[in-house]
Amino acid sequence: MKKRAAANATARNLTQLKRGESAILDRLDLPEDDARRLMELGFLPGHAITPGHSAPGGDPRVFRVDGSEIALRRETAQRLILR
């Protein structure tokens, strides 16, 4: 019960997705320039993202979105909020 309350209170971000698990992107909590670049690469609200392989240690990680694979650092992935 505690878990569900916590999940409702704070939205999930990309780092909380398990490898191979897909989710839909809701918004990007990033400065405008960075958000644009990510959107151009395919990280658009409404699109599905799936985490893939990573560097040793888990950071940065490759994300499969929109038919291509883009690697992001943890600090950036944390700002991508999922629906």
Added chain:
Amino acid sequence: MGDCHNCPVATLPPPSIAARRHIVAIVGPPNSGKSTLFNRLTGLRQKVANFPGVTVEHRMGRAKLDANREVFVVDLPGVYSLNPRTEDERVTHDVLCGEMKGLPKPDAVLLILDSTNLSRHLVLAAPVLSLGLPTLVILNMADDLDRGGGGIDSAELAMQLGSPVALVSAAKGLGVDKVLQFLAGTTEGAARQKPLMELPVIQDIPKCRAWATNLGSNAKYHAPAPPLWTRRLDSIFLHPVAGPAVFVLVVIAVFKSIFSWADPLMNGIDAFTAWSGHWIGVLIANDTLRSLVVEGIWKGVGSVVKFLPQILFLFLFIGILENSGYLARAALIADRTMSRFGLQGKSFIPLLSAYACAVPAIMATRTIESKRDRIATILIAPFMTCSARLPIYILVIAAFIPHNSWYQVIALLGLYILGFVAAILTARLLKSTVLRSSRSSFMLEMPPYRWPTVRSLALRLVDRSKVFLHRAGTVILADGVLVWMLCYLPFSHEKFIETEHLRAELKAAPEAPDAPQVRQKLSNLETSQVEHSFAGSVGHAIEPAIRPLGFNWKIGVGLLTSLAAREVIVGTLGTIYGMEGTDEHSENLQQAIRTDLTPGGAAALLVFFAFAMQCMSTIAVVRRETGGWKWPAAQFAYMTFAAYLFAFLANRIVTAWA
């Protein structure tokens, strides 16, 4: 057309001819195959165009349409939109609108998109088509699209866009004839159709994307299945254990091959330079001229060309890593470590390359998008122990540390580590002060794995070598002449003639009873020549300044001549000690420097070379890549200061300890 090889700017031909020449711009997102298409169209008839005020270089070339007609092709940087937010987008926008100084508005545009990633790439079609120029929309990688079971109705797409569409595989050369047909049609002045689909508001990315997706479905586009091999290879190359293991193996393999394969070639070039230099000398009657041409120019050029095999291997390996797609994975694995020093994963391969030579390393930093990270990498690259430092390292280490002992290895390794530490600390310093980035996000696209084509690798090699030889070569050539002037002027005819006479005598009878005396006489003559030259005067003049480092005027002369190229010092020291023509392995030379250097001075000399910027080619390339003199000047000042300070400390510490 007067091809202006010295012009930094792509200039307009005179008005009367302009009417016949048409300019075509190639635009497209990154990884869409622009370069491949550009190479297909222009082959070797390409050169670098430097637009004013822009640091990233672009290429311009000539494409042959038929027997009589040619068009100019301009290769623009990869962009996803034409929003002038980054320099790449600004340049692309300016060129397409005809606002780039020195380049008229293009007559046509080749918009090249990756057909396997069409929804994402079609977004660029909106801003480009809205410019109203005759545009051919090229759907590249059509072979991959087909093989993956994807497809598109290109005729329908053409109607929707109001622009011709061609399915092409630039890598395989399929469909390129359609591109040439379009270009030929353009030079005749083709008109554009009215598009069926409304172009969306450009600034809004989600809307543009929706437009592109809509467009795709109208044209019955379906994406191919994701490439299986990329997934499979990534499960090995990005495996938590196997990944780093492969990474280390690749690094070792690159290094081993560069140093061991290049070695015999380098020795060969050395021998050839000496042999041919002799025969060239035979042809020249005038003494001064002969000395200048053989000792100054020919040997100077030889010393640069000698490094060419190493440079070429380096370019080749970087090319293979980049084209195959592995480079992105290597950057991914290295990123965590690199970010601890304030850099990022893409800096890894350039810094690694700098262990062979900083010049190609600095050229390889082009893949780093963040300008500040790029400049930081460029500034620290020369600290990596490049191969030009090895001759002096070997000479001093062999002279002062007992032969075949572990200490020799430790000393050399220590110097490598010293360079590395200096680089890291400088990076941290730079990134926390002058080059601090506004926390911009790191994002790295992992392209699908591809077999690098021989053609693209070969073209890249030719292109990079041309740049290296031209930039580095002209600098070293000038330096060779300069060093000659410093060491041989004021020119003494009597000394020169006597030197040649003695040399001939020795060559004719090397075992004659009076040979040792002849050798001694020659030796003294050579030393005296240097002492009375300009270089000798300068050496004496700066001696007070370098005495705290444990150096005397002879080392001073060496520092002076090696200012433009590190390896020159060994030859200079050889000449100063009257052993011209010896190298770092000569025991006589090693013995000779022991007479003038204390252990402290020797340590100082090594440390000085570890930190000092003694490479005109590097400075030239840094100037080119950063677009000005500010950074190379700062780099030179910083490294010279560090060299002096730490050499001084080394001298003090080792003298006190020994």
